[in-house]
Amino acid sequence: MTEPLVTPVDSDVDLRVPAERRELRPSPWPVLAAISAGGVVGALSRFGLTEAFPYRPGGFAWATFTINVSGCLLIGALMVLIEQVWTGRRLLRPFLGVGVLGGFTTFSTYVVDIQQTVAASAAGTALLYLAATLTCALVAVWIGTTLTGWAVRRHRANQDRTAAGAT
Amino acid sequence: MSVLLVAVGAAVGAPLRYLVDRLVQARHESLFPWGTLTVNAIGSALLGFLAGLPADRTVLAALGAGFCGALTTYSTFSYETLRLARDGARFSAAVNIVASLVVGLGAGYLGLTVAQAIGGAR
Numbered sequence: 001m002t003e004p005l006v007t008p009v010d011s012d013v014d015l016r017v018p019a020e021r022r023e024l025r026p027s028p029w030p031v032l033a034a035i036s037a038g039g040v041v042g043a044l045s046r047f048g049l050t051e052a053f054p055y056r057p058g059g060f061a062w063a064t065f066t067i068n069v070s071g072c073l074l075i076g077a078l079m080v081l082i083e084q085v086w087t088g089r090r091l092l093r094p095f096l097g098v099g100v101l102g103g104f105t106t107f108s109t110y111v112v113d114i115q116q117t118v119a120a121s122a123a124g125t126a127l128l129y130l131a132a133t134l135t136c137a138l139v140a141v142w143i144g145t146t147l148t149g150w151a152v153r154r155h156r157a158n159q160d161r162t163a164a165g166a167t
Numbered sequence: 168m169s170v171l172l173v174a175v176g177a178a179v180g181a182p183l184r185y186l187v188d189r190l191v192q193a194r195h196e197s198l199f200p201w202g203t204l205t206v207n208a209i210g211s212a213l214l215g216f217l218a219g220l221p222a223d224r225t226v227l228a229a230l231g232a233g234f235c236g237a238l239t240t241y242s243t244f245s246y247e248t249l250r251l252a253r254d255g256a257r258f259s260a261a262v263n264i265v266a267s268l269v270v271g272l273g274a275g276y277l278g279l280t281v282a283q284a285i286g287g288a289r
Contacts, residue, residue: 009254010200011246012185015192024189032182039181039237040174047173047232068241075242076249094185097242103181107207107239107267108214109232111275115215134264137245145249 007083011075012098023090034091038099042071046104058120061113064106065133071105072137076144084152169228176233180210184238199259200247203240204267208274210239215275219282 008014015021023031046067053063075097082093110133117126187209188202195201214235217227244267251260 009198009247009250010188010192010203010243012188012203012240012243013192015189032185035182035185036178039177042181043173043177043233043237044170046236047170047228050232071242072245075246079246098185099181101242102184102240103177103237105241105243106210106236107241107244107271108210108235108275109239110241111211111271112214112218114272115275115279116218130268133241134268137241138248141242141245141249 008079011079011093012102023094030091031094034095035099035102038095039103040099042100042103042105046106050109058117058122058125060125060129061109061117064109064113065129065136068105068110068133069136069140071101073140073144075101075105076141076146077148078144080145080148080152084149169224172225172229173233173236176229176231176235177237180234180237184240198251198254198256200243200251200263203243203247204263204270207239207244207267208270210235211271212274212278214239215278216282217278219279220286 006014006017008017008020013020013023046064049067050063055061055063078093078097078101082089082097086092114126114130117123117129184206187206191202191205214231217231217235220226244263248260248263251257251263
């Protein structure tokens, strides 16, 4: 019998998923190197954007907001593709999910943005940034999984129809 | 120079998030994403601490944007929350949101306060 299909709740690593529990064996280095390389790509993209679009003290941190929300949209899409389309590619989730998107999005900058905006006597903007990031991030990850899931199903249905027509 | 430091910080921070997450998960059975909450708290405390120190662009690039930025994650946090809500664990999803905000902000302010205490003592 095959292993029961458990899909991860934690997109970085979920030890309830047998393949993820085993992925550091026999050697941990391929997975760790993929995460590290992806993390560099993600963090440099984030650094480039935040340097290019700085925000004035007390302003809305648009760059980090956009980074976090777009990263959430992409992780939603990526996890559906990894679970349903690109299955069995061992380093894909470590590189793109854990590395690139995990390194691109950030919780610490979000927290410090809020603190610094409060410190600049703009508590209203800080609260708006806090709530807007949270809401848009959750909506984005939902849109990412829903649209990608729909696209995959539609593509499969079309393939089935073509195959049925050919026979 | 800053770019290189960000890269070095991220090269360490991202795999460390993965390893800490594994370590935390191996110590409990529940579905609740304690691992991600842990890395986000640690990274927020460290970045809060750095933000409270006299600004040093080099340190902020390497440890702040690079290490803390890659150690912490918003994408994993929101993916987990969505999955918990979809899997019928709505209460856990709500707790994850509130806990991440409270613990993250608390950790950030703790780091900031420690930095200011050290700075004030000098």
